[in-house]
Amino acid sequence: MKYISQFFDIVLRELxxxxxxxxxxxxxxxxxxVLLVVFFTTMLDDGLPQDLPIGVVDHDNSATSRSLIRxxxxxxxxxxxxxxxxxxxxxxxxxxxxxxxxxxxxxxxxAKLMAGRQxxxxxxxxxxxxxxxxxxxxxxKTISMLGSAAVGQATLSAKGATKEQIRxxxxxxxxxxxxIANPQGSYNYSLTTVFVPGxxxxxxxxxxxxALGMEMKFDSGKEWLARxxxxxxxxxxxxxxxxxxxxxxxxxxxxxxxxxxxxxxxxGGVWSIVRLTxxxxxxxxxxxxxxxxxxxxxxxxxxxxxxxxxxxWLFPLRHYWMLYQATVLNGFPVIDVWFHLVALVAFTxxxxxxxxxxxIAMLNYVYIP
Amino acid sequence: xxxxxxxxxHITDVLYVWRQExxxxxxxxxxxxxxxxxxxxxxxxxSWIYNNETLHETPVVVVDQSHSALSRQFINDCDAxxxxxxxxxxxxxxxxxxxxxxxxxxxxYLIPSDFATCINRGEQATVSVYxxxxxxxxxxxxxxxxxxEAGRLSAGLKIKKAxxxxxxxxxxxxxxxxxxxxxxxxxxxxxxxxxxxxxLMLLLQQALALGIGMSAGTARERNRNGQLIPDDDPHxxxxxxVAWGKALCYGMIGAVAAAYLxxxxxxxxxxxxxxxxxTLLAMLLPYTMACIFFGMTVSCLVRYRENVMLLMVxxxxxxxxxxxxSWPQSSIxxxxxxxxxxxxxxxxxxxxxxxxxxxxxxxxxxxxxxILWIQAAAYLGMACIVYAYQKxxxxxxxxxxxNSTDLIEPDDQ
Numbered sequence: 001m002k003y004i005s006q007f008f009d010i011v012l013r014e015l016x017x018x019x020x021x022x023x024x025x026x027x028x029x030x031x032x033x034v035l036l037v038v039f040f041t042t043m044l045d046d047g048l049p050q051d052l053p054i055g056v057v058d059h060d061n062s063a064t065s066r067s068l069i070r071x072x073x074x075x076x077x078x079x080x081x082x083x084x085x086x087x088x089x090x091x092x093x094x095x096x097x098x099x100x101x102x103x104x105x106x107x108x109x110x111a112k113l114m115a116g117r118q119x120x121x122x123x124x125x126x127x128x129x130x131x132x133x134x135x136x137x138x139x140x141k142t143i144s145m146l147g148s149a150a151v152g153q154a155t156l157s158a159k160g161a162t163k164e165q166i167r168x169x170x171x172x173x174x175x176x177x178x179x180i181a182n183p184q185g186s187y188n189y190s191l192t193t194v195f196v197p198g199x200x201x202x203x204x205x206x207x208x209x210x211a212l213g214m215e216m217k218f219d220s221g222k223e224w225l226a227r228x229x230x231x232x233x234x235x236x237x238x239x240x241x242x243x244x245x246x247x248x249x250x251x252x253x254x255x256x257x258x259x260x261x262x263x264x265x266x267x268g269g270v271w272s273i274v275r276l277t278x279x280x281x282x283x284x285x286x287x288x289x290x291x292x293x294x295x296x297x298x299x300x301x302x303x304x305x306x307x308x309x310x311x312x313w314l315f316p317l318r319h320y321w322m323l324y325q326a327t328v329l330n331g332f333p334v335i336d337v338w339f340h341l342v343a344l345v346a347f348t349x350x351x352x353x354x355x356x357x358x359x360i361a362m363l364n365y366v367y368i369p
Numbered sequence: 370x371x372x373x374x375x376x377x378x379h380i381t382d383v384l385y386v387w388r389q390e391x392x393x394x395x396x397x398x399x400x401x402x403x404x405x406x407x408x409x410x411x412x413x414x415x416s417w418i419y420n421n422e423t424l425h426e427t428p429v430v431v432v433d434q435s436h437s438a439l440s441r442q443f444i445n446d447c448d449a450x451x452x453x454x455x456x457x458x459x460x461x462x463x464x465x466x467x468x469x470x471x472x473x474x475x476x477x478y479l480i481p482s483d484f485a486t487c488i489n490r491g492e493q494a495t496v497s498v499y500x501x502x503x504x505x506x507x508x509x510x511x512x513x514x515x516x517x518e519a520g521r522l523s524a525g526l527k528i529k530k531a532x533x534x535x536x537x538x539x540x541x542x543x544x545x546x547x548x549x550x551x552x553x554x555x556x557x558x559x560x561x562x563x564x565x566x567x568x569l570m571l572l573l574q575q576a577l578a579l580g581i582g583m584s585a586g587t588a589r590e591r592n593r594n595g596q597l598i599p600d601d602d603p604h605x606x607x608x609x610x611v612a613w614g615k616a617l618c619y620g621m622i623g624a625v626a627a628a629y630l631x632x633x634x635x636x637x638x639x640x641x642x643x644x645x646x647x648t649l650l651a652m653l654l655p656y657t658m659a660c661i662f663f664g665m666t667v668s669c670l671v672r673y674r675e676n677v678m679l680l681m682v683x684x685x686x687x688x689x690x691x692x693x694x695s696w697p698q699s700s701i702x703x704x705x706x707x708x709x710x711x712x713x714x715x716x717x718x719x720x721x722x723x724x725x726x727x728x729x730x731x732x733x734x735x736x737x738x739x740i741l742w743i744q745a746a747a748y749l750g751m752a753c754i755v756y757a758y759q760k761x762x763x764x765x766x767x768x769x770x771x772n773s774t775d776l777i778e779p780d781d782q
Contacts (some may be wrong), residue, residue, distance in 0.1 A: 024535050120548075126551050128563055172488055177500065
């Protein structure tokens with residue numbers, strides 16, 4: 001009974017800090033996550049980049065070259081926005097960032113094609129933005145294959161082949177692609193679901209470390225411990241249950257939004273999402289507490305080595321992502337990724353090992369800015 | 370007072386603030402960490418993570434129900450590519466799915482039992498490819514390899530049927546129109562070469578903003594009244610002088626960091642580097658200045674020194690997206706394009722990628738350079754305004770009690 005009243009006392013104390021005393025908690029727990037969700041879901045709303053600006057250098061000016069360009073313009077991911085007089089001009093435009101790719105059709109292409117003298121065309125694309133570069137190159141590749149096929153088709157139909165025969169002759173083996181759980185190949189489904197939880201996990205870990213650091217910085221650790229009856233377990237649980245509940249609420253709202261409103265794929269169903277979220281929150285907070293007391297007892301959060309900060313979120317995030325893609329996205333049985341589940345549980349339990357250290361720090365630590 | 374005396378006094382004040390700021394930076398472990406260790410160490414870690422550049426040998430499981438020479442040829446061809454590794458054979462689709470579930474394979478090639486029969490009969494044959502979509506890079510490797518190899522197999526069959534006499538005829542049959550595929554400026558399509566230049570420039574802005582913000586937080590915590598600008602020191606009387614004095618201090622650090630990030634790091638990891646010195650200077654000078662004044666403006670929001678870190682952590686990944694390095698600039702929604710104009714990193718990164726990776730000249734990045742100069746001037750103005758405002762607050766402050774909302778009064782030492 002005594003523990004329960006102490007526990008609630010700590011909960012109220014933490015609520016007071018979060019709501020009234022230090023506004024950064026409100027920002028990091030509610031405002032920033034909401035902004036992040038809005039940012040990523042609106043930014044990647046198209047799913048795939050569409051109408052990428054592409055230039056053409058057409059020295060042939062024939063019906064064939066024009067039809068190639070028209071076909072390119074009609075592709076979903078590309079749009080022909082410039083016609084350049086020379087390749088140099090096209091390369092300059094690429095360096096100025098006006099186009100991501102250009103197609104070069106030299107003089108005499110159509111004539112050589114008709115005469116069976118194997119003409120060359122070239123397409124150039126920049127890989128400094130990989131998404132744009134690979135999308136544009138895919139469209140350009142398709143266009144040039146269609147150009148080849150058009151010739152074959154004309155020859156074969158002149159020889160009197162049936163449609164069936166032409167199709168087989170041009171492409172004897174076809175690929176029937178099944179893009180499991182993300183049939184549109186949408187980047188929104190694959191990037192939003194990594195970056196938003198990733199940054200949230202980083203926030204959870206940093207904020208739990210920050211909260212301990214602040215107790216040391218303002219020398220309020222003794223009072224905190226005293227109110228928990230000098231029981232470090234009650235103190236930690238009471239303090240972080242508030243963080244955990246707020247973050248759970250935020251993450252469940254985020255998931256409601258992406259899975260129910262935006263209809264992101266989730267073959268794993270509700271239970272896998274709930275289980276993963278609980279683990280995600282617990283592991284991140286556990287890791288944060290552990291990290292600050294390992295790295296932060298000499299100097300507080302701010303002094304932590306940033307690569308280490310990067311690492312500290314990389315580790316639980318890695319396991320989160322493995323679990324996410326296996327159980328939520330693809331709906332595979334959790335037993336196949338049991339290791340990552342155990343890892344997250346282990347992160348949750350990490351603070352157990354440093355409880356004594358935290359207690360000592362709270363009682364003795366002096367903050368030097 | 371004569372104009373010369375005034376000028377001299379002005380310069381003395383600027384130099385005094387410079388000295389004070391420098392002293393404070395050196396004394397503060399946290400600030401030093403962000404201004405020196407982060408720009409030095411972080412790019413090394415990041416480059417190290419992405420040093421492998423591309424994904425090779427994605428594991429794939431094959432379900433071969435055809436058991437024919439043609440199906441084996443197709444499997445061998447796929448296995449021989451650098452992108453795909455045929456690691457497992459499964460008896461049926463369920464077994465293959467179990468392998469994907471256990472994270473042992475990233476995709477399934479299913480060759481149906483009528484594969485060879487169809488081809489020999491002169492009908493189209495189909496290979497089904499099932500991709501795990503959790504990793505876009507893996508999906509591309511699995512899918513594109515199958516596409517390319519199917520195309521090659523088709524071309525081979527076409528040549529056999531054509532009954533040509535010479536190799537040249539065969540080549541024309543297979544490919545009446547040759548298309549040259551040229552990837553420019555990052556020919557291997559490496560992920561590190563693509564993202565790292567952007568990260569380097571963003572890092573310069575983030576490190577400067579963090580350092581300036583944290584040092585402002587320290588100044589506030591050390592100040593008796595929790596004020597950013599000391600109200601009792603005559604040298605701090607003009608906002609303009611304070612801004613320039615601080616800018617000189619951070620300019621020194623920023624110049625070294627910028628040179629290291631733009632020239633040394635890409636060389637160490639042999640990332641593309643086509644920049645020439647003058648062009649680099651023409652873009653880094655306004656960029657560093659814009660970053661410094663941007664950092665000063667932001668630093669006025671900082672109450673505790675640790676808070677600035679949370680803020681910067683929050684913005685860094687969205688800022689990277691806004692530069693257009695991972696999501697093409699032409700596909701960024703208009704509203705976000707507008708937001709991106711507020712940050713120096715947007716234009717600094719774009720200009721740097723063009724100069725460093727694409728070998729652009731000054732005239733080709735002129736729009737970016739102009740915007741960076743405008744941003745530098747605008748943020749200098751903003752910094753002066755907020756410093757003047759902080760000074761007013763400091764004067765008023767004597768009457769009012771320090772933020773009653775603080776966790777505990779910042780301790781004065």
